Amino acid sequence: MTRKIAVAGASGRMGRMIIEAILADQNCCLSAALDRADSPFIGRDATDFAGQLSGVAIATSVPDAFAASDCLIDFTRPEATLAHLDAAVAAGKAIVIGTTGFDAAGKAKIAEAAKTIPVVFAPNMAVGVNAVFRLLDVAARILASGYDIEVIEAHHRHKVDAPSGTALRMGEVVAQALNRDLSECAVYGREGYTGERPEQQIGFATVRGGDIVGDHTVMFAGLGERIEITHKASSRMPYALGSLRAALFLDGRSPGLYDMQDVLGLR
CATH class of the missing domain: 3.30.360.10 (Dihydrodipicolinate Reductase; domain 2)
Structure with missing residues (x-):
């Protein structure tokens, strides 16, 4: 079954790399693309940069993105990620967090959310x-x-x-x-x-x-x-490929806080 993936920060360097990885993976499809309200890319096709048309427009509605998706991959900023985390909990959907720079309170909030939804949170996805x-x-x-x-x-x-x-x-x-x-x-x-x-x-x-x-x-x-x-x-692709492995790993998982050691079976 194809995993429906939403991407946060879709017009950024990391977001575009994740989208490229999704396009090349038969087990995944791009289901939603999110960006800031002030982004000049809002309304444009999310794969336009790659010379393709996916039919998925870059948008701002986080609830709509979760409604269309199985999992969100987020490499943005701590404040944005924590807002997306709230939406993930409300929707009962999985989230992969590659964002760094969280303080102790932010990490505690992620751990609390993982009691109700499956979360992969890792400092590096490669x-x-x-x-x-x-x-x-x-x-x-x-x-x-x-x-x-x-x-x-x-x-x-x-x-x-x-x-x-x-x-x-x-x-x-x-x-x-x-x-x-x-x-x-x-x-x-x-x-x-x-x-x-x-x-x-x-x-x-x-x-x-x-x-x-x-x-x-x-x-x-x-x-x-x-x-x-x-x-x-030498490129961001290893992080993108690792985040897709994490999204696929979460398919059918029970709520919990996982990291890439879990994804790779290194525990």
């Missing part, structure tokens, strides 16, 4: 990145002593949150493997006279510039050697 999460867990356990840990990430100039959700998740994976509390051992940037590096510290460095899609490296720096685990994205 299959390769989720493989890296597993590798980091293994590496951290092996390199638990004598290695300093740094997380370095780079993204395009338009990204509004830092560090990225993926970088933070990498830090969480490493901290959990080492039985550390990331909120207590993380440092986000250094300047001036900092003194020697504390042994338990996990450092984060952020780069913003140009059109970098997303580079992430976790460095384990020891004496006489350095181990680096890196993922580099």
Whole structure:
């Protein structure tokens, strides 16, 4: 049975990539496309950018989008995503959330919604990145002593949150493997006279510039050697393909809060 997918932020870079992925997947169809009320693309066919006509116009009505769809894929901004989440709960429909930058209250609201609808919420939908999460867990356990840990990430100039959700998740994976509390051992940037590096510290460095899609490296720096685990994205397609896998995974699922580790069967 074809999964009917709605896409939020349909005229944006990520939204268009998701739509392209839907068009290429026989298991999915584009059922609705959403954008902000001030978007110049409202009323245009959602696949016009690809030289096709889908018959699905970019619109603003979230309830109508859910009425026509099985699941919404959302890579927008936290405030928009939380409004879409309310509509998903009201409609009893599934949602895939790739948006990052949520505060604690936003994450709590997502967890509460997942008690009544199925939700996939992940800091990164790319299959390769989720493989890296597993590798980091293994590496951290092996390199638990004598290695300093740094997380370095780079993204395009338009990204509004830092560090990225993926970088933070990498830090969480490493901290959990080492039985550390990331909120207590993380440092986000250094300047001036900092003194020697504390042994338990996990450092984060952020780069913003140009059109970098997303580079992430976790460095384990020891004496006489350095181990680096890196993922580099050259396009947004891996995120789009992963989000479609998540939407298909939610078909028939019970309410609950899932992530890509669940989608990929890595639990």
